[in-house]
Amino acid sequence: MLHVKQLSVGYEDASVVENIDFHVGKGEFFGILGPNGSGKTTLLKALSGILPHTAGTIQLNGKPLNEYSPKELAKLAAVLPQITSHSFSYRVKETVMLGRYPHQNGLFKSVSPLDEEIVHQALRQTGVEALQDRRLDELSGGEKQRVYLAQALAQEPKVILLDEPTNHLDLSYQKNLLELLKKQTKDQGLTVISIFHDLNLASLYCDRLIMLNKGETKIVDHPEEVLKEENIREVYDTEVHKQAHPQVAKPQIVILPEDSSAAEAAQPGEAFLHVTPEMITYRSPVHMKCMSSGVTGSGFGWYKNVVNRYVSPHYDCTDYRQDMINFLMENDLDPSFTVGMMTAVNLEDVAYDSYSMEGHSIFVVVTAGAGNAVDVTAAHEYPQELRPGTVNTWVFVNGRLSDEAFIEALVISTEAKVKAMQEQNVVDHRTGTLATGTPTDSILIASTHQGTTYPFAGSVTPLGRLIGKGVFETTKKAIESYRKRAGRS
Numbered sequence: 001m002l003h004v005k006q007l008s009v010g011y012e013d014a015s016v017v018e019n020i021d022f023h024v025g026k027g028e029f030f031g032i033l034g035p036n037g038s039g040k041t042t043l044l045k046a047l048s049g050i051l052p053h054t055a056g057t058i059q060l061n062g063k064p065l066n067e068y069s070p071k072e073l074a075k076l077a078a079v080l081p082q083i084t085s086h087s088f089s090y091r092v093k094e095t096v097m098l099g100r101y102p103h104q105n106g107l108f109k110s111v112s113p114l115d116e117e118i119v120h121q122a123l124r125q126t127g128v129e130a131l132q133d134r135r136l137d138e139l140s141g142g143e144k145q146r147v148y149l150a151q152a153l154a155q156e157p158k159v160i161l162l163d164e165p166t167n168h169l170d171l172s173y174q175k176n177l178l179e180l181l182k183k184q185t186k187d188q189g190l191t192v193i194s195i196f197h198d199l200n201l202a203s204l205y206c207d208r209l210i211m212l213n214k215g216e217t218k219i220v221d222h223p224e225e226v227l228k229e230e231n232i233r234e235v236y237d238t239e240v241h242k243q244a245h246p247q248v249a250k251p252q253i254v255i256l257p258e259d260s261s262a263a264e265a266a267q268p269g270e271a272f273l274h275v276t277p278e279m280i281t282y283r284s285p286v287h288m289k290c291m292s293s294g295v296t297g298s299g300f301g302w303y304k305n306v307v308n309r310y311v312s313p314h315y316d317c318t319d320y321r322q323d324m325i326n327f328l329m330e331n332d333l334d335p336s337f338t339v340g341m342m343t344a345v346n347l348e349d350v351a352y353d354s355y356s357m358e359g360h361s362i363f364v365v366v367t368a369g370a371g372n373a374v375d376v377t378a379a380h381e382y383p384q385e386l387r388p389g390t391v392n393t394w395v396f397v398n399g400r401l402s403d404e405a406f407i408e409a410l411v412i413s414t415e416a417k418v419k420a421m422q423e424q425n426v427v428d429h430r431t432g433t434l435a436t437g438t439p440t441d442s443i444l445i446a447s448t449h450q451g452t453t454y455p456f457a458g459s460v461t462p463l464g465r466l467i468g469k470g471v472f473e474t475t476k477k478a479i480e481s482y483r484k485r486a487g488r489s
């Protein structure tokens with residue numbers, strides 16, 4: 001559809017963008033990225049034929065751009081410029097109707113029923129139908145933005161060129177506008193070329209991206225490649241972290257702020273633990289990055305408190321999440337900052353200890369029961385009941401864990417728990433085989449996110465070895481206490 005080869009564009013004698021090469025296919029959503037002043041608008045102006053290029057070629061549908069008459073070009077390409085505060089006092093509908101101009105013939109350019117229909121459709125699609133009789137200079141920035149988009153759509157172009165289309169729009173209109181354009185790429189084969197400052201929106205909606213750096217191409221590729229941390233660091237001179245979008249297969253970028261807060265003493269340990277018959281509470285002085293299967297605070301997140309709440313073995317689990325939230329609030333613990341678990345084990349039997357080795361340190365807390373133990377390899381043979389977890393394992397690490405280290409810490413903790421159960425000869429009563437856990441065990445790996453960085457935590461690393469030892473010994477102690485009480489030792 002659009003082929004750009006060795007393109008250079010500038011103002012007067014000075015070149016602003018140089019040696020740009022890319023192509024955009026029919027129905028493709030193509031994003032232009034780059035810092036302020038990198039030449040995005042200059043490139044877009046050249047692509048829309050507003051600014052002549054000084055070298056190279058731009059071909060639209062196989063024909064050089066400069067060989068199109070303005071009217072011919074307007075039938076093929078529509079431009080949505082950056083909206084400025086200045087606007088004329090046209091009415092909204094008149095403004096959108098201007099989009100039909102390239103399609104109108106004859107001396108008087110009368111409005112046909114088809115023009116009316118298309119204009120109405122564009123007003124509807126962009127949500128400005130109710131504003132159609134209002135004057136443009138009375139509208140908010142976001143409303144104007146949508147009116148100009150309606151005008152561009154009314155033009156029925158094959159390519160639409162947009163300069164930061166979302167910059168005046170609130171969250172919901174940003175999404176609506178980009179969804180609308182994306183739908184048009186799929187349903188109508190519309191080609192969209194758009195400048196973005198918001199890298200995350202560009203990642204979500206664009207098929208491919210070009211990233212400009214000081215008027216030159218840094219990279220042209222799909223978002224996963226373009227939005228690599230090293231590219232952004234080099235081009236935007238900013239530290240970022242790239243991560244997966246939680247719901248769709250697209251990368252997202254988060255800014256890493258300078259760490260200005262003085263590190264508080266966060267060495268995990270008994271000092272922050274409080275045990276009562278109703279609950280075990282760990283109140284950390286710092287927010288901890290946690291991975292857990294808690295009732296509240298599950299998955300990855302940042303939390304200050306961890307709670308293991310005692311509930312009766314006959315606890316009705318139907319609305320356990322809301323019940324846990326109520327319980328936390330009654331106890332002055334903010335559910336937004338608390339990982340909450342439940343157990344039917346007597347909390348006096350909790351086992352905990354600190355472990356350190358070669359400058360690495362962890363704190364482990366375990367509550368364990370064996371009555372409901374299960375051999376997971378035979379669990380498929382029997383129905384399992386949803387009962388409060390009986391082996392709840394908390395591992396607090398003094399340091400910064402990478403995602404890989406979190407996963408490895410979880411694996412090591414599970415291996416150590418299974419070994420402890422087997423050593424204690426905990427048996428699945430239905431199969432007579434050694435148990436590996438209980439049906440609703442819960443785990444927390446918490447990282448103070450200060451001090452040493454841990455890229456890994458497998459058993460080949462000192463941290464992994466420490467977790468293996470700590471979870472094994474603490475789980476053993478917890479099972480022993482549980483059994484003593486139950487009179488089964």
Ligand SMILES: Nc1ncnc2c1ncn2[C@@H]1O[C@H](COP(=O)(O)OP(=O)(O)OP(=O)(O)O)[C@@H](O)[C@H]1O
Pocket residue numbers: 011016034035036037038039040041042043
């Ligand atoms: N009309 C002009 N005459 C001369 N120089 C210009 C003109 N317009 C832009 N420039 C210069 O060209 C360079 C690129 O500007 P351009 O507007 O293309 O950047 P941009 O990447 O779109 O920036 P932003 O993100 O700030 O909108 C800048 O150094 C700018 O000062």
